[in-house]
Amino acid sequence: MSTRLYDYAPSCNCYKVRLLLAQLGQPYQRVPVDIFNGETLTDEFARMNPNRTTPVLETEDGRYLPESNAILVYLASGTDYLPDEPFERAEVVRWLVYEQTDVIPTVGGLRFRLLAGRLTPSDPAAIHRKQGGEEVLSLLDRHLAEREFFVGGRYTIADIAVYGYTHLAHEAGIDMEPYPHLRAWLDRVEQQPGYIADVEPYGANAAPGAGRSLYD
Numbered sequence: 001m002s003t004r005l006y007d008y009a010p011s012c013n014c015y016k017v018r019l020l021l022a023q024l025g026q027p028y029q030r031v032p033v034d035i036f037n038g039e040t041l042t043d044e045f046a047r048m049n050p051n052r053t054t055p056v057l058e059t060e061d062g063r064y065l066p067e068s069n070a071i072l073v074y075l076a077s078g079t080d081y082l083p084d085e086p087f088e089r090a091e092v093v094r095w096l097v098y099e100q101t102d103v104i105p106t107v108g109g110l111r112f113r114l115l116a117g118r119l120t121p122s123d124p125a126a127i128h129r130k131q132g133g134e135e136v137l138s139l140l141d142r143h144l145a146e147r148e149f150f151v152g153g154r155y156t157i158a159d160i161a162v163y164g165y166t167h168l169a170h171e172a173g174i175d176m177e178p179y180p181h182l183r184a185w186l187d188r189v190e191q192q193p194g195y196i197a198d199v200e201p202y203g204a205n206a207a208p209g210a211g212r213s214l215y216d
């Protein structure tokens with residue numbers, strides 16, 4: 001059996017996994033899941049991931065692994081994308097956690113809600129998420145002022161995880177001009193061997209009330 005990725009093309013959480021798989025040169029079967037067509041709400045999907053989110057990786061031996069950053073750790077183990085040295089490895093985990101707790105709710109959550117017509121830029125909830133996003137991008141910019149990459153001076157899954165949503169922060173209406181170190185790092189990531197950029201636009205069924213998903 002080949003590795004399978006249960007995947008929603010407009011999701012940057014799914015993109016992070018596609019990016020690493022491309023950079024590893026690892027063959028896999030991509031299984032599209034239309035999350036706004038109720039496809040994560042089935043019993044079959046819940047058996048793979050009771051939390052009903054994409055991405056989910058199905059390993060060659062038939063095990064299911066949800067959570068994008070857990071999938072990055074699994075795929076990167078034993079490669080240059082995940083350091084062996086305990087402190088560096090822990091620093092990678094630090095950024096994987098920060099990406100989930102701080103980058104996604106602000107930059108990622110705002111991008112989705114604006115592009116899918118669930119918020120307008122002047123909504124208080126959008127303004128709140130935008131302020132949070134700007135604080136997050138400032139912190140990332142300060143970290144990168146003295147470093148080429150997030151951990152250990154080289155490209156790792158910490159960079160892949162943070163890149164996922166930050167490279168599309170402009171789609172959340174965030175001006176990237178104040179973050180020169182972050183912009184230089186985005187360019188460095190885009191120069192890495194095997195780099196791909198294949199996030200697709202949200203479909204019409206992502207609009208409120210247009211489809212069936214966890215968000216409706």
Ligand SMILES: N[C@@H](CCC(=O)N[C@@H](CS)C(=O)NCC(=O)O)C(=O)O
Pocket residue numbers: 008011012013014035036040041052053054055066067068069100213214215
């Ligand atoms: N912490 C999870 C978040 C995954 C997540 O929220 N996925 C969204 C797409 S970005 C999803 O599949 N939602 C399912 C639905 O709305 O039905 C991860 O990093 O994998």
